[in-house]
Amino acid sequence: MQQIGKAFESLRNLDFTGHPSEYKFGLHGRGIVFQTPEGDTIDLSRTPGQLMLFSLTEIFEPYTNMQNRSVVDFRRPRPHIEIDRERLGGWPTIEDTRIGYDIICNLVDGVTIRVEDVEYYYPTVSAEAAKDAVELDRMIRSVA
Numbered sequence: 001m002q003q004i005g006k007a008f009e010s011l012r013n014l015d016f017t018g019h020p021s022e023y024k025f026g027l028h029g030r031g032i033v034f035q036t037p038e039g040d041t042i043d044l045s046r047t048p049g050q051l052m053l054f055s056l057t058e059i060f061e062p063y064t065n066m067q068n069r070s071v072v073d074f075r076r077p078r079p080h081i082e083i084d085r086e087r088l089g090g091w092p093t094i095e096d097t098r099i100g101y102d103i104i105c106n107l108v109d110g111v112t113i114r115v116e117d118v119e120y121y122y123p124t125v126s127a128e129a130a131k132d133a134v135e136l137d138r139m140i141r142s143v144a
Helices: 003-013 056-060 101-107 115-123 127-143
Strands: 024-029 029-036 042-043 051-055
Touching: 003 029, 101 115, 101 127, 115 127
Parallel strands: none
Antiparallel strands: 024 029, 024 051, 029 042
């Protein structure tokens, strides 16, 4: 997951702004490379190894990693969180809304505003959806 995070940071630094599903990614040793729409392959992590192409859709599907731990389905990482490439450029949102999960996480501090209070500020966001947003944020921060 850390390598994927570094790869996306490199994409931003290289000004590739298309949706990630538009690119082909590959493993290069322990690093990640991607193929531009023009067919060029760019190393995103600067590590040597063998090239293997795959699509980002395959990465987002749930799987069991080498430690025998289940990895979440990144297309729908929590029950009330959706990732739709047509909505906010594929950013995780509260289901059936255009509200990014991070908006809710920034609102909820657990002291002055709890997940139960979110509906007051965002009527279309249930306490369960707010809880899922906070949990997704916790999951992401635990691997970053």
